[in-house]
Amino acid sequence: MNDWWSGLPPAQAGVTCGGHTHRLRWDEGELHALDHDDLEAERALAALGGERCTCVDVLDAWARHDDDPRVLVLASRGPSDPLAAQADWTAQLGGQTAAMPTGVPRSRIAPRALLRLPARRRAIAARAGPGFGSVSNRPVGSGGLSLRTQAESDLVALLGLGGGVQDRLVATVAAAWAKRFEQPDSALALARPALHASMHGRLGAAVRSWLGRSDLEVELELVSSRHQPTLTDRDGAVRAELPFTWLSDVWSRGLSIVWGRFCLAATTEDGRAWKLMTVGPDLGPPAPMRIELPETG
Amino acid sequence: MWDPPLVSDFDAELYLRLIGEQMLLDRGDQERGSRRPPIAEAAGALVAVGVITAPRAEAVLDDYSLAAALRNDPHFRRRTMMGARPAQSEGKPLPPRRIVPCERTVEQPNATVHVRWVSLSEDGASVAVRWRPDPAQPWSSAGPPQAMLTDDRGTTETAFFVGGGSSEGMLGSLKTMRPLATDTAWVELDGTRLELTGEATPFETAVERLPEQPPAHRYLWQRIAEPHEFSRHSVEPAIDALVAAGVLSADDPLLGDLREVLEAMPPRGPGPTSGAARRIDRMPEPWRSLVGRQGRHDGPTGSIALGAVTPPFDGFSVAVVALTSERDAFQAEVEVAPGVSHRMPFEWNLQTRQLAWWARDDRGNHYLGHTSNWDSSGDFGHGLIAFRPALDPRATKLAIMPTAETMRAVVSFDLRWTHERTGASG
Numbered sequence: 001m002n003d004w005w006s007g008l009p010p011a012q013a014g015v016t017c018g019g020h021t022h023r024l025r026w027d028e029g030e031l032h033a034l035d036h037d038d039l040e041a042e043r044a045l046a047a048l049g050g051e052r053c054t055c056v057d058v059l060d061a062w063a064r065h066d067d068d069p070r071v072l073v074l075a076s077r078g079p080s081d082p083l084a085a086q087a088d089w090t091a092q093l094g095g096q097t098a099a100m101p102t103g104v105p106r107s108r109i110a111p112r113a114l115l116r117l118p119a120r121r122r123a124i125a126a127r128a129g130p131g132f133g134s135v136s137n138r139p140v141g142s143g144g145l146s147l148r149t150q151a152e153s154d155l156v157a158l159l160g161l162g163g164g165v166q167d168r169l170v171a172t173v174a175a176a177w178a179k180r181f182e183q184p185d186s187a188l189a190l191a192r193p194a195l196h197a198s199m200h201g202r203l204g205a206a207v208r209s210w211l212g213r214s215d216l217e218v219e220l221e222l223v224s225s226r227h228q229p230t231l232t233d234r235d236g237a238v239r240a241e242l243p244f245t246w247l248s249d250v251w252s253r254g255l256s257i258v259w260g261r262f263c264l265a266a267t268t269e270d271g272r273a274w275k276l277m278t279v280g281p282d283l284g285p286p287a288p289m290r291i292e293l294p295e296t297g
Numbered sequence: 298m299w300d301p302p303l304v305s306d307f308d309a310e311l312y313l314r315l316i317g318e319q320m321l322l323d324r325g326d327q328e329r330g331s332r333r334p335p336i337a338e339a340a341g342a343l344v345a346v347g348v349i350t351a352p353r354a355e356a357v358l359d360d361y362s363l364a365a366a367l368r369n370d371p372h373f374r375r376r377t378m379m380g381a382r383p384a385q386s387e388g389k390p391l392p393p394r395r396i397v398p399c400e401r402t403v404e405q406p407n408a409t410v411h412v413r414w415v416s417l418s419e420d421g422a423s424v425a426v427r428w429r430p431d432p433a434q435p436w437s438s439a440g441p442p443q444a445m446l447t448d449d450r451g452t453t454e455t456a457f458f459v460g461g462g463s464s465e466g467m468l469g470s471l472k473t474m475r476p477l478a479t480d481t482a483w484v485e486l487d488g489t490r491l492e493l494t495g496e497a498t499p500f501e502t503a504v505e506r507l508p509e510q511p512p513a514h515r516y517l518w519q520r521i522a523e524p525h526e527f528s529r530h531s532v533e534p535a536i537d538a539l540v541a542a543g544v545l546s547a548d549d550p551l552l553g554d555l556r557e558v559l560e561a562m563p564p565r566g567p568g569p570t571s572g573a574a575r576r577i578d579r580m581p582e583p584w585r586s587l588v589g590r591q592g593r594h595d596g597p598t599g600s601i602a603l604g605a606v607t608p609p610f611d612g613f614s615v616a617v618v619a620l621t622s623e624r625d626a627f628q629a630e631v632e633v634a635p636g637v638s639h640r641m642p643f644e645w646n647l648q649t650r651q652l653a654w655w656a657r658d659d660r661g662n663h664y665l666g667h668t669s670n671w672d673s674s675g676d677f678g679h680g681l682i683a684f685r686p687a688l689d690p691r692a693t694k695l696a697i698m699p700t701a702e703t704m705r706a707v708v709s710f711d712l713r714w715t716h717e718r719t720g721a722s723g
Binding site for chain 2: 070073074077082083159193197201204
């Protein structure tokens with residue numbers, strides 16, 4: 001089984017941090033701050049009232065939202081749906097981030113270890129309580145900001161990053177929930193309408209653009225990943241039966257339309273050679289395709 | 298172009314989110330001018346009939362409001378600058394008040410103040426005035442009108458003007474923040490004594506339960522009677538949502554009646570008809586009589602001081618302070634607790650609770666009001682309700698009927714008009 005990020009190239013964004021342009025780089029499923037050696041020291045400095053470190057703020061915001069369904073609701077549905085992202089969306093992040101989670105030893109942690117974000121995310125989520133940690137209205141700290149306000153600030157900042165990093169966040173969230181669809185739980189039940197609708201929007205944008213019909217009605221039925229995916233005509237509307245994994249396996253990788261054909265599923269053994277199941281514009285029977293990525297590094 | 302989404306085994310949250318997705322895809326649909334977003338209309342209807350909770354619907358609206366703002370930078374900046382609307386609170390019932398008609402004209406150094414009535418309650422005192430600045434002096438240099446009010450116990454309070462108008466004159470009230478004695482024999486306005494010997498028009502108040510009807514019917518009729526807007530385009534997403542949820546049949550005769558009424562109503566509330574086809578006789582009351590008298594300009598002129606405070610109904614309390622009638626409309630000066638705020642057409646959030654303002658005369662005519670010069674905080678709202686069509690000149694009795702979801706208050710009184718006197722006195 002391949003890592004969920006197979007086939008997703010690195011992405012990099014620049015942010016203004018301490019008066020300089022710093023680099024945030026996403027690679028192999030993780031976000032790294034390339035211009036800081038000691039992130040823990042930066043956090044300690046900010047906690048003591050020193051200058052905030054935008055890179056740390058972004059990493060922390062990423063950790064809080066790397067499985068937040070709102071990312072899928074807010075982010076672009078594809079090339080036909082650009083956000084009006086501005087650099088100052090990220091700049092507003094400082095000052096509204098949550099306090100550091102307790103129970104994490106602050107010293108003697110290698111900076112690299114601090115970048116292992118899932119542990120921090122779990123710690124923060126545990127403090128926030130059940131459900132999506134980011135959509136509660138519970139007040140945070142003495143600042144009086146609600147988590148919803150903070151979540152909104154986080155999300156706006158993350159989606160304004162640029163350089164394709166925001167798309168990797170979408171891929172990260174899609175992959176997290178694709179896994180959970182295989183083992184449904186109460187959190188999935190709560191998030192399902194948002195997940196379903198946000199995939200419907202992306203599917204609709206892709207299909208309308210593919211067939212060149214902006215008024216085309218598109219229906220989506222979410223099916224199990226064991227179900228054969230289909231794309232068919234139904235009384236003039238396009239009806240798709242797709243698993244949620246389509247979002248991470250196909251859409252996030254930019255494989256929705258390949259050589260004029262709609263991609264229903266994409267699999268790989270080695271991360272380079274991909275087998276695609278595709279449908280032509282006549283919505284006829286699916287047919288396989290193979291593509292191969294060039295060697296990198 | 299907006300079409301209702303298809304959701305089998307109705308899931309209200311998914312239904313709303315699919316509307317949101319469609320709005321994002323149809324970017325032009327986000328520029329809706331004076332119309333509410335269809336997702337907000339649908340959410341309001343689904344919450345009203347109980348197929349989704351208000352917090353859940355608010356969360357969906359919040360998501361798509363932000364999503365739309367992120368696609369339009371000026372909208373995004375406006376959104377981040379706007380504070381949250383004050384929440385509608387429970388509110389405390391309005392206190393009774395003593396209203397005394399008082400037709401006096403007081404000359405001040407830079408204005409002529411025509412006093413219409415004085416209102417006294419434990420919340421404060423107010424003097425209803427028509428304020429005309431001296432044409433020889435620039436009115437703006439004098440600032441907003443204000444005055445000192447004194448009662449017969451020697452208590453003096455500053456009163457500030459609340460109302461509206463133009464450089465030629467303003468109509469409103471001088472209100473104090475603290476009360477004067479409610480049984481005072483007189484009030485002095487900047488030293489000019491106003492004897493409080495007049496009697497307000499007698500009135501009766503009652504509360505009535507509205508006839509039982511399906512929640513979807515009740516919601517839609519109440520929705521189109523709201524005092525802020527009339528728009529067929531606004532209500533259609535609500536109809537679609539109710540049909541999709543299975544609480545309203547697509548061939549329900551109500552929909553024909555509703556659309557008939559909407560077609561006959563101009564966008565800014567009942568007023569002159571536009572010539573569209575209307576089969577008035579087939580319309581249900583109270584709409585039939587309302588539409589039937591549209592465009593009349595034969596209303597009586599004058600004012601009536603009332604001071605009626607209703608018993609609580611559906612959690613609301615309303616004071617009808619006074620009524621003023623002109624040729625083409627009549628206005629009631631009212632107070633409401635808790636506050637009912639203007640519903641902004643472009644707003645994405647669920648609306649706060651609203652009152653529909655109906656009136657009925659002894660000739661069988663009905664009238665519908667919309668808010669004018671309205672001001673509201675979370676627990677209190679006040680302003681003018683402008684009713685149309687013009688009051689039937691043959692009517693001798695009127696009932697003002699603020700109407701909530703399941704109950705309405707009825708304030709009934711005889712139409713004995715006071716006419717404003719001209720010329721200075723006192």
